[in-house]
Amino acid sequence: MEHALEAILAAIGSFFIVTLLLALLILFCQHRSSTKAQTRTSQIRTRPLPNRHTSLSMVDARWSFDPNLEISWEELARATENFSPQLIVGDGSFGLVYKARLSNGTLGAVKKLSPDAFQGFREFTAEMETLSKLRHPNIVKIIGYWASGPERLLVYEFIEKGNLDQWLHEPSSNDDAFSNDLLRLPLSWETRVNIIRGVAHGLDYLHGREKPIIHRDIKASNVLLDSEFEAHIADFGLARTMDNSHTHVSTQFAGTIGYMPPEYRDGVHVANPKVDVYSFGVLMIETASGHRPNLAIKLEEDDIGMVQWARKMKEQNNEMKMLDVNMSREELREESVKEYIRIACECTGELQKERPEMPQVVKWLDSMPL
Ligand SMILES: Nc1ncnc2c1ncn2[C@@H]1O[C@H](COP(=O)(O)OP(=O)(O)OP(=O)(O)O)[C@@H](O)[C@H]1O
Ligand SMILES: *[C@@H]1O[C@H](CO)[C@@H](O)[C@H](O)[C@H]1NC(C)=O
Numbered sequence: 001m002e003h004a005l006e007a008i009l010a011a012i013g014s015f016f017i018v019t020l021l022l023a024l025l026i027l028f029c030q031h032r033s034s035t036k037a038q039t040r041t042s043q044i045r046t047r048p049l050p051n052r053h054t055s056l057s058m059v060d061a062r063w064s065f066d067p068n069l070e071i072s073w074e075e076l077a078r079a080t081e082n083f084s085p086q087l088i089v090g091d092g093s094f095g096l097v098y099k100a101r102l103s104n105g106t107l108g109a110v111k112k113l114s115p116d117a118f119q120g121f122r123e124f125t126a127e128m129e130t131l132s133k134l135r136h137p138n139i140v141k142i143i144g145y146w147a148s149g150p151e152r153l154l155v156y157e158f159i160e161k162g163n164l165d166q167w168l169h170e171p172s173s174n175d176d177a178f179s180n181d182l183l184r185l186p187l188s189w190e191t192r193v194n195i196i197r198g199v200a201h202g203l204d205y206l207h208g209r210e211k212p213i214i215h216r217d218i219k220a221s222n223v224l225l226d227s228e229f230e231a232h233i234a235d236f237g238l239a240r241t242m243d244n245s246h247t248h249v250s251t252q253f254a255g256t257i258g259y260m261p262p263e264y265r266d267g268v269h270v271a272n273p274k275v276d277v278y279s280f281g282v283l284m285i286e287t288a289s290g291h292r293p294n295l296a297i298k299l300e301e302d303d304i305g306m307v308q309w310a311r312k313m314k315e316q317n318n319e320m321k322m323l324d325v326n327m328s329r330e331e332l333r334e335e336s337v338k339e340y341i342r343i344a345c346e347c348t349g350e351l352q353k354e355r356p357e358m359p360q361v362v363k364w365l366d367s368m369p370l
């Protein structure tokens with residue numbers, strides 16, 4: 001009897017030890033692969049896994065903001081010259097974006113989700129449901145959508161100068177496959193601050209709604225620039241609406257490497273507006289410095305992450321040395337740069353509760369010296 005008890009206890013004991021070891025091993029591997037992924041050059045975006053039941057439920061749908069504007073497959077095929085490769089202006093993760101001449105003569109952008117991109121269904125639903133409710137100068141305007149069977153088309157107003165990522169990291173577009181005959185010169189300090197202000201106003205609007213909307217994928221390629229270099233936030237495929245009855249929504253982890261807050265790394269996958277505030281702070285540092293957020297930066301022989309780098313440079317009073325080397329220094333005021341970096345560092349606080357809310361950020365940005 002005693003032997004049997006001993007044997008059972010021993011078995012339970014060893015089971016726990018093996019489980020613990022396995023768990024540690026899995027955690028270690030996950031950590032390894034995530035730190036490895038961060039050093040890659042290409043932008044890697046993590047998407048939640050599709051839910052088979054919700055994603056296929058929507059079959060036929062169409063909507064047009066303007067009743068005089070026809071949104072149909074035939075009309076959009078005509079507007080994009082049968083989805084001509086020459087009219088491609090963007091290559092998103094779930095489909096191509098085409099420049100289109102709409103029936104009333106204005107330019108539009110048509111996003112065609114690839115029918116085989118299974119995840120795209122959920123993105124489409126999130127994007128059309130969220131965006132069709134929003135009207136703000138710093139949020140891209142959706143004009144209509146069309147869905148039938150596996151095909152999904154979204155129509156937006158056309159934003160002329162493409163995305164901020166291209167302006168920061170691809171200075172000239174002469175040999176660019178998606179060239180739109182633009183020569184991209186380095187943006188001035190004033191333009192960069194103005195773009196950041198626009199994004200802040202757009203985010204403030206999203207977070208300040210009765211049912212706050214969390215974008216969850218704020219990054220340079222999701223900020224579109226119009227002819228006046230005003231910012232328009234795009235891509236609401238990951239956005240989530242917060243219900244009044246809940247202070248937060250628990251969701252699968254999603255976002256883009258380099259812009260994701262530290263709490264994600266610790267396994268907290270609760271969608272909170274402070275997630276956007278962090279990504280926005282990263283975007284601020286990227287916009288000022290021209291560094292890519294997913295790449296390490298060398299500082300005193302060490303390779304460190306961009307947020308850590310910004311904090312160190314600020315501590316050492318080196319804000320001016322953070323700026324994009326290709327940016328003009330004419331009429332650049334140090335007090336402006338210092339205040340900008342201070343705001344960026346506040347937004348990228350380690351803890352959610354340390355980060356300011358968007359109304360505060362907007363106030364700081366609107367009153368900072370230029
Ligand atoms: N309304 C628009 N006007 C002009 N260009 C646009 C418009 N919408 C999208 N684009 C271009 O197409 C690109 C991809 O669009 P979008 O980000 O919406 O797609 P996505 O599939 O979610 O892509 P990603 O995964 O890269 O964020 C944008 O970065 C931009 O260059
Ligand atoms: C065409 O329709 C779009 C979408 O409603 C609208 O934004 C645009 O102003 C219209 N253009 C003209 C010339 O009426």
Ligand SMILES: *[C@@H]1O[C@H](CO)[C@@H](O)[C@H](O)[C@H]1NC(C)=O
Binds near residue numbers: 168169290324325326
């Ligand atoms: C600065 O411009 C040069 C030449 O156009 C380019 O090769 C380089 O990548 C740019 N540097 C930055 C930080 O943008």
